[in-house]
Amino acid sequence: MADRGLPVAVPSTALFTDQYELTMLQAALRGGTAERQCVFEVFARRLPEGRRYGVVAGTGRVLDAVENFSFDEKVLDFLRQRGIVDGPTLHWLSSYRFRGDIHGYPEGEVYFPGSPVMRVQGTFAECVLLETVILSILNHDSAVAAAASRMAVAAGGRPLVEMGARRTHELAAVAASRAAYVGGFTSTSDLAAGFRYDIPTVGTSAHSFTLLHDSERGAFTAQVDSLGSDTTLLVDTYDVTEAVRAAVDVAGPGLGAVRIDSGDLLLLAHRVRHQLDELGATQTKIVVTSDLDEYAIASLAAAPVDAYGVGTQLVTGSGHPTASMVYKLVARADSDAPGAPLRPVAKKSMGGKTSPGGAKWAARQLDEDGVAMAEVVGTGEVPEELADRLLQVELVRGGKVVAREGLDAVRGRHKEALAGLPMSAMQLSRGEPVLPTEYV
Amino acid sequence: MADRGLPVAVPSTALFTDQYELTMLQAALRGGTAERQCVFEVFARRLPEGRRYGVVAGTGRVLDAVENFSFDEKVLDFLRQRGIVDGPTLHWLSSYRFRGDIHGYPEGEVYFPGSPVMRVQGTFAECVLLETVILSILNHDSAVAAAASRMAVAAGGRPLVEMGARRTHELAAVAASRAAYVGGFTSTSDLAAGFRYDIPTVGTSAHSFTLLHDSERGAFTAQVDSLGSDTTLLVDTYDVTEAVRAAVDVAGPGLGAVRIDSGDLLLLAHRVRHQLDELGATQTKIVVTSDLDEYAIASLAAAPVDAYGVGTQLVTGSGHPTASMVYKLVARADSDAPGAPLRPVAKKSMGGKTSPGGAKWAARQLDEDGVAMAEVVGTGEVPEELADRLLQVELVRGGKVVAREGLDAVRGRHKEALAGLPMSAMQLSRGEPVLPTEYV
Structure with missing residues (x-):
């Protein structure tokens, strides 16, 4: 790994x-409070305006990040040379590993305002260090997943290419x-x-390939010669x-697909389908890829489109590039004596920044038809009727990751979670969160 | 470097x-067009709505990325196993290094719609591969730099913390x-x-530190004991x-600063300044950090604020998280014969996606007072009067980076570029690009 060139050289x-x-x-080390047991929680005070639900994503990446959170000589040297922390702190950091517990909503689950999507428990010292990396990952990944989920709803089963x-x-x-x-x-x-996540990859050609050739037909011939007639030609x-x-x-009529990347997609899709059918290419698919978002996808629902490619609006969260989750201390011990009880703490509300204290559980309450009707968040005892509807699972126990899972499982969970919500969750129009959050 | 845990394991x-x-x-390799000389250009068709200028950022990272763009065994294995390309292509990739030329606006320079901010010249094969990584870097970094620049204008010389x-x-x-x-x-x-870029770092404490302690005073005492009275206390x-x-x-009155992270910042800043002065802490600074953007910063111009901390709105480009630059083939040879002349090419306009063909130069035309009045973009000969106002510089020659520079130089260039624009560039209000782009 070259020192230069890679986008980052953080070891x-x-x-x-x-x-x-x-x-x-x-x-805290110097003041004697560093070893107090603490509970930090990750939650979003609100969903992006008009959104009906949020999607927890990035959990698997958080687990990786926690496992690899350690300070090697190069990093310690940097902190020393910059004078960022003192000698005793550097010494403490040199053997740092997170040894606490993490619970959270499993990845792919949906969430609502106030849902305690992750709970990190351990000493203040070991928990406070994880704030930024946990938030970076969850805020970014959840924002993108939420946009993706809406687009998938809009696409109604048609394939979507990132x-x-x-x-x-x-x-x-x-x-x-x-x-x-x-x-x-x-x-x-x-x-x-x-490469990194084993996600299926696709792609055939861009306008530059056509422009490279002396004629469009020449470009198509070159592409089909090399990639076969099952390829996608950009038209x-x-x-x-x-x-x-x-x-x-x-x-030939066995052409895999044509791709349309500009113009009036609704009109063009109909016209191209008609033309393809007339030419006998009835199985040839139509892929569209021009600045799509969930609304544009939905507007093409009745058009003969077989797949969508989505770029900008997906990776920028379709107007909401960050999920605005926060990482707050919600409970702590009064001393570092083993077994010292935890008591709730919270910043005083000012300018809307409330955050209820205490370590929280969360459960999704169902109506008689099994459809979700409320996100119930509480401290203390879990009411019996909610005991089998608890949302948080154990992710890390004593510093060991205990809930690693594959992306297909996560993807499946998201589908199921969505299926359990009221139908109005699928509306793209602006509205309130589809479940109210009830504190008990 | 563990295989797992690091955010990416791309070698x-x-x-x-x-x-x-x-x-x-x-x-193209199979069709015999891969070795045709080509010119690709990076440009933005428009600025984000209402913005007066764009900021070129990421150039240094692009140069690093181009230098490290090579296919090792692990990557080739991946491509082979997935069947993404055939054997001859894998063989070609195994010795790939970019050996062409890159010119571009130097980093920190401002740009306008159509400004050819980067020009990549070489064979089709070597140039086409760089499209995504160049765009990723320039689109992200330029979006953030543009927001940062507006915030710096709004802050009027007061320090800004990212x-x-x-x-x-x-x-x-x-x-x-x-x-x-x-x-x-x-x-x-x-x-x-x-660590990575040698940028000065700052930070002292969060609400969790106060909440960890049995009293706010206890927290302040612990912080001052450890970090000195010159620290910033969160109030x-x-x-x-x-x-x-x-x-x-x-x-003591030598307290470094207080930080306010919520509430009515304008009101609080005045009230806190008054209180600090009354307490004799006349040198104690006030730092504000609550969901700021360029407009909120500007609204605090008359308030006794000494520094701003900006988060969300900066890293998400203040409403425009991507710069929407594209990478287009604008000229190519008709054959791979050495010296074959390049001819302009362009996609046919449809739905507004125009891109004038031909390799372009760009110059910033000045009025009699030395203030910029137009971004002149042309193909062919450069008019004599613009010869010393050309914007593009040589970045890579025959695959070798020739224009590596430090961030402080880049930062200085941006300041200078901004100073050369008409005063209306500094308006935060929505408007047209401050310079018209003229094609000659």
């Missing part, structure tokens, strides 16, 4: 951290592909996402009608 | 690539810190950005007035 996840976490650690790598940071793109897959996308154009470089004719002429 | 930048670049390569790591992907955050610094920010809370956990009194009481 662990420990530096994905705001400086104040380390200075708080130093002050194509946004060029519209976001090169590594955010990899996480975005992953989150999109969780949210219901089918594949990605991003090879790094295929909007010059004139769509001529291109479709040339495409079927070159590839 | 080079070569996989930050959309699959179609490799399939186009395969088809605090957005928790609101974006953990590695996008590092690039965002870098872009913010280019755009005029002073420091960052993100330790990885300090909005409970009651601001009481907190300020306790803060000065504990730290």
